[in-house]
Amino acid sequence: xxxxxxxxxxxxxxxxxxxxxxxxxxxxxxxxxxxxxxxxxxxxxxxxxxxxxxxxxxxxxxxxxxxxxxxxxxxxxxxxxxxxxxxxxxxxxxxxxxxxxxxxxxxxxxxxxxxxxxxxxxxxxxxxxxxxxxxxxxxxxxxxxxxxxxxxxxxxxxxxxxxxxxxxxxxxxxxxxxxxxxxxxxxxxxxxxxxxxxxxxxxxxxxxxxxxxxxxxxxxxxxxxxxxxxxxxxxxxxxxxxxxxxxxxxxxxxxxxxxxxxxxxxxxxxxxxxxxxxxxxxxxxx
Numbered sequence: 001x002x003x004x005x006x007x008x009x010x011x012x013x014x015x016x017x018x019x020x021x022x023x024x025x026x027x028x029x030x031x032x033x034x035x036x037x038x039x040x041x042x043x044x045x046x047x048x049x050x051x052x053x054x055x056x057x058x059x060x061x062x063x064x065x066x067x068x069x070x071x072x073x074x075x076x077x078x079x080x081x082x083x084x085x086x087x088x089x090x091x092x093x094x095x096x097x098x099x100x101x102x103x104x105x106x107x108x109x110x111x112x113x114x115x116x117x118x119x120x121x122x123x124x125x126x127x128x129x130x131x132x133x134x135x136x137x138x139x140x141x142x143x144x145x146x147x148x149x150x151x152x153x154x155x156x157x158x159x160x161x162x163x164x165x166x167x168x169x170x171x172x173x174x175x176x177x178x179x180x181x182x183x184x185x186x187x188x189x190x191x192x193x194x195x196x197x198x199x200x201x202x203x204x205x206x207x208x209x210x211x212x213x214x215x216x217x218x219x220x221x222x223x224x225x226x227x228x229x230x231x232x233x234x235x236x237x238x239x240x241x242x243x244x245x246x247x248x249x250x251x252x253x254x255x256x257x258x259x260x261x262x263x264x265x266x267x268x269x270x271x272x273x274x275x276x277x278x279x280x281x282x283x284x285x286x
Contacts, residue, residue, distance in 0.1 A: 050248030076254025083250035101230035129196035
């Protein structure tokens with residue numbers, strides 16, 4: 001799919017630039033009349049292309065009468081938080097991720113594992129509530145252990161996953177995140193006010209649960225940022241620029257939720273341009 005090509009192209013660009021210092025960013029690179037800012041402008045040009053594509057996709061969906069549903073808009077916000085988390089820890093090794101900033105504080109790996117476990121819980125709670133409501137149950141109970149096992153696998157398997165190093169946690173989170181987007185993008189506007197039970201004493205709406213997916217990731221990404229600064233890994237200019245690019249990619253991917261075919265040819269063109277630019281920059285920085 002074109003959107004997967006975009007993600008692959010951006011990773012190619014990240015691989016070419018990851019670890020570049022400010023002297024490397026100052027090396028000459030020009031785009032048209034823009035030739036004074038060096039390699040760093042390649043990041044900004046790439047960001048502009050992603051943002052332009054996202055805006056064009058949103059406009060085209062509106063013109064085709066295929067505007068995103070409320071659930072799709074909320075999930076796009078959640079997807080942005082997901083991309084930001086993994087951009088925030090880009091390049092962090094497993095050993096660094098296991099370093100606690102203070103005796104009673106979480107290492108990055110622990111915080112990320114907690115975020116993934118929460119996403120898994122939200123997947124189960126929302127899926128269970130939807131299934132029960134659609135079957136005619138007006139007040140579904142909180143899901144029991146059997147429901148968790150059915151949706152996530154056995155508790156033993158879950159414990160093994162939770163113990164993985166950061167590099168392996170990413171693949172697990174990607175799979176879980178993909179399920180959340182795929183399964184909940186079809187939630188109808190009228191279903192968002194339906195109740196769901198988790199740990200709170202009263203049921204909470206599915207709208208709240210979907211928004212909580214994002215806010216919980218944002219909450220602990222702030223923690224991850226603080227932790228990295230405390231262990232001597234505050235972001236440099238290149239990491240900040242790459243994080244910006246992942247925000248642009250997330251906006252495109254969010255705009256495509258429920259309508260992945262919109263402007264497919266243009267998606268491919270932008271992916272090819274970014275991949276070619278990645279190779280160009282790699283040669284400059286070699």
